[in-house]
Amino acid sequence: MKPEVRKFWDFVRELTTDDAYDMYLARHRATHPDVPALSRRDFYIAEQQRKWSGIQRCC
Amino acid sequence: MNKLIWLLVAVVGGFAIGGLALHRGESINAMWIVVAAGCVYAIGYRLYSAWIATKVLVLDSTRATPAVRLNNGRDFVPTNRWIVFGHHFAAIAGPGPLIGPTLAAQFGYLPGTLWILVGAVLGGCVQDMTVLFLSTRRNGRSLGQMARDELGPVGGYAAMLGTLVIMVILIAVLGLVVVNAMKHSPWGTSTVFATIPIAVLVGLYMRNIRPGRVLEASVIGVALLLAAVVGGGAVDAHEGLRVIFDLDSVTLAWFVIGYGFIAAVLPVWLLLAPRDYLSTFLKLGTVTLLAIAVIVMRPDIKMPALTQFIDGSGPIFGGGLFPFVFITIACGAISGFHALVSSGTTPKLITDEGDVRLIGYGSMMLESGVAIMAMIAATLLEPGVFFAINSSPGIVGATAEAAVTTISSWGFPVTADQMHALATQMGETTLFARTGGAPSLAVGMASVFSSAFGQGMMALWYHFAIMFEAVFILTTLDAGTRVGRFMLQDALSHIWPKMGQTSWYPSVLISSALIVAGWGYFLYIGVIDPNGGINILWPLFGISNQLLAGIALSICTGILVKQGKVRHAWVTGVPLAWLTIVTTAATWEKVVSDDVRIGFLAAADQTATQLAAGLLPAAQAAVAPQLIFNQRLDAWLAVGLTAILWIVIFDSARVCLRVLRNLPVPPNSEAPAEVVAMKA
Numbered sequence: 001m002k003p004e005v006r007k008f009w010d011f012v013r014e015l016t017t018d019d020a021y022d023m024y025l026a027r028h029r030a031t032h033p034d035v036p037a038l039s040r041r042d043f044y045i046a047e048q049q050r051k052w053s054g055i056q057r058c059c
Numbered sequence: 060m061n062k063l064i065w066l067l068v069a070v071v072g073g074f075a076i077g078g079l080a081l082h083r084g085e086s087i088n089a090m091w092i093v094v095a096a097g098c099v100y101a102i103g104y105r106l107y108s109a110w111i112a113t114k115v116l117v118l119d120s121t122r123a124t125p126a127v128r129l130n131n132g133r134d135f136v137p138t139n140r141w142i143v144f145g146h147h148f149a150a151i152a153g154p155g156p157l158i159g160p161t162l163a164a165q166f167g168y169l170p171g172t173l174w175i176l177v178g179a180v181l182g183g184c185v186q187d188m189t190v191l192f193l194s195t196r197r198n199g200r201s202l203g204q205m206a207r208d209e210l211g212p213v214g215g216y217a218a219m220l221g222t223l224v225i226m227v228i229l230i231a232v233l234g235l236v237v238v239n240a241m242k243h244s245p246w247g248t249s250t251v252f253a254t255i256p257i258a259v260l261v262g263l264y265m266r267n268i269r270p271g272r273v274l275e276a277s278v279i280g281v282a283l284l285l286a287a288v289v290g291g292g293a294v295d296a297h298e299g300l301r302v303i304f305d306l307d308s309v310t311l312a313w314f315v316i317g318y319g320f321i322a323a324v325l326p327v328w329l330l331l332a333p334r335d336y337l338s339t340f341l342k343l344g345t346v347t348l349l350a351i352a353v354i355v356m357r358p359d360i361k362m363p364a365l366t367q368f369i370d371g372s373g374p375i376f377g378g379g380l381f382p383f384v385f386i387t388i389a390c391g392a393i394s395g396f397h398a399l400v401s402s403g404t405t406p407k408l409i410t411d412e413g414d415v416r417l418i419g420y421g422s423m424m425l426e427s428g429v430a431i432m433a434m435i436a437a438t439l440l441e442p443g444v445f446f447a448i449n450s451s452p453g454i455v456g457a458t459a460e461a462a463v464t465t466i467s468s469w470g471f472p473v474t475a476d477q478m479h480a481l482a483t484q485m486g487e488t489t490l491f492a493r494t495g496g497a498p499s500l501a502v503g504m505a506s507v508f509s510s511a512f513g514q515g516m517m518a519l520w521y522h523f524a525i526m527f528e529a530v531f532i533l534t535t536l537d538a539g540t541r542v543g544r545f546m547l548q549d550a551l552s553h554i555w556p557k558m559g560q561t562s563w564y565p566s567v568l569i570s571s572a573l574i575v576a577g578w579g580y581f582l583y584i585g586v587i588d589p590n591g592g593i594n595i596l597w598p599l600f601g602i603s604n605q606l607l608a609g610i611a612l613s614i615c616t617g618i619l620v621k622q623g624k625v626r627h628a629w630v631t632g633v634p635l636a637w638l639t640i641v642t643t644a645a646t647w648e649k650v651v652s653d654d655v656r657i658g659f660l661a662a663a664d665q666t667a668t669q670l671a672a673g674l675l676p677a678a679q680a681a682v683a684p685q686l687i688f689n690q691r692l693d694a695w696l697a698v699g700l701t702a703i704l705w706i707v708i709f710d711s712a713r714v715c716l717r718v719l720r721n722l723p724v725p726p727n728s729e730a731p732a733e734v735v736a737m738k739a
């Protein structure tokens with residue numbers, strides 16, 4: 001992939017939160033590698049639960 | 060050189076607005092509106108927002124934001140400014156800016172357009188940016204918390220109560236819009252119904268099949284939604300199936316109420332989250348497409364600049380230009396709801412405090428642009444057609460002949476044949492009395508799209524537009540019911556602590572049922588009202604949304620004064636004063652006006668007199684007691700809402716006066732400053 005295309009693709013993934021788990025995993029490994037990380041599925045469910053506990057959408 | 064360019068932008072913008080305002084002819088090209096809007100936004104952003112950022116709020120890029128200080132990889136995450144912009148815009152832009160301008164088009168294109176531009180640049184954008192800034196300085200605190208911390212408990216509770224009421228009214232009116240778009244439309248109804256299993260499928264995909272793969276799942280989902288639009292056409296053509304989906308509005312209202320309750324108690328991953336992904340994709344895609352189509356097609360605006368309905372006799376909603384254009388267009392000019400989004404999620408993502416200007420002011424500007432597009436799509440219709448779609452039978456008459464005669468007598472010629480041909484073209488049996496704004500917007504969008512991207516697909520475009528509006532109205536309905544439920548659970552926990560456990564099932568069921576019953580009541584009344592509930596509900600929604608904006612601006616003004624910025628407090632003080640005048644005047648008229656189309660009490664009294672005299676037909680007499688009760692309830696509700704606004708204003712003024720007289724006030728609740736770690 002060309003670097004510009006790559007950059008655009010990364011932007012789209014971040015914008016749509018498609019890369020949220022990858023980000024979480026990278027951060028988790030860096031900050032506390034000794035604690036087991038959530039699975040992709042558990043992370044997704046927990047994130048949705050957190051996200052929709054407040055005012056997310058407007059009129 | 061730079062100054063010269065801005066001078067040129069100002070001259071072009073002034074010329075475009077002047078052209079719009081002074082034009083009196085058959086039609087005017089939509090590009091006049093587009094150019095005027097572009098210039099106003101450019102100047103507003105480049106000059107006014109920059110001045111507010113540097114002189115009033117004093118944004119400080121060296122001060123570490125909560126995302127940086129408290130980064131936890133979950134809710135506090137330093138994020139690219141354009142990503143935050145995208146998320147914030149997706150959060151604030153709902154169906155409101157599409158519907159409000161469509162309804163306000165009854166006054167002509169000019170009043171609504173001017174209010175959208177001026178209201179956004181001087182009011183809405185400023186509110187969003189200021190609240191975002193204040194919340195960013197306070198670790199992402201909510202509006203209610205900031206009010207409690209900085210002013211005292213009164214403002215905090217008022218903000219909470221206002222939010223709850225606005226949520227209930229908002230959901231009811233949006234539900235009514237969907238019901239009116241679907242009634243006796245097998246194509247529309249089957250398509251909208253199909254979006255539910257599609258969302259569930261996408262939810263299961265993202266949870267079980269390929270967890271967290273948002274992009275894949277959304278692409279599949281959007282493809283299925285488009286297939287559902289085509290499939291709806293097949294349902295419509297099928298003798299047996301079309302009867303099943305040919306539903307009246309009361310049945311549809313019960314479906315929406317049942318759906319709302321189920322959606323609120325189901326886990327978010329199953330319905331709400333996937334629906335939201337789909338609606339966000341559709342929203343961004345459709346709005347972009349609409350903007351491109353308008354610029355490519357440069358359609359003519361057929362609606363006059365001003366209509367005779369500025370005197371208050373309008374068929375879509377009763378009430379004069381002042382104050383009702385400012386109530387009808389809330390989202391798109393200034394929306395109090397945005398203050399809730401701007402304090403909460405977004406501040407926790409901002410990496411650089413300087414980005415508050417782009418994200419707060421910029422996103423609202425874009426939303427205002429969406430409202431302008433909606434205004435163009437509504438006013439490019441023949442005015443006669445526009446009024447035929449949007450007027451309720453109680454105003455223009457129940458039969459097609461009566462309706463076209465009434466509307467033509469206003470000077471907007473339209474014929475029954477013309478309406479029939481249009482309905483056939485759109486794949487519908489009739490387009491008369493499809494109030495609520497969504498269908499006429501869909502007709503407008505279908506005509507722009509089909510002339511820009513291929514003729515002969517009118518019916519598909521129309522139902523695509525209906526599906527698109529329904530999808531994100533239903534998202535707002537789910538999300539709003541859920542938020543209302545959380546707020547109610549929080550409030551009830553003061554009485555019975557166990558109710559506050561957000562995942563305890565009895566509490567979930569009871570509080571969800573209460574919220575759904577609240578909006579379900581207004582939705583049901585709106586459906587059975589022969590004058591069309593939009594006339595009652597939309598002004599109430601507008602009043603409550605502007606009231607929330609007033610509360611937010613009072614809090615902002617109070618905090619600015621506390622921080623020693625009295626000289627600049629007019630930045631939020633002037634929009635506050637305007638909104639106070641507008642909401643108070645609108646409430647006054649809605650309560651005391653003798654005109655039964657405006658005053659709630661006058662309407663209740665008239666119905667009561669007619670009922671007592673036995674003048675009403677049996678069908679209307681049966682629902683009359685409910686309508687009378689509801690009109691009186693609405694009057695009290697409007698008074699109560701405005702009282703809340705005045706309480707917050709007085710509370711804020713009290714704090715400001717104490718500041719000016721050097722008396723003690725609650726301390727500044729900003730998080731202590733920390734300097735951003737130097738970049739290597």
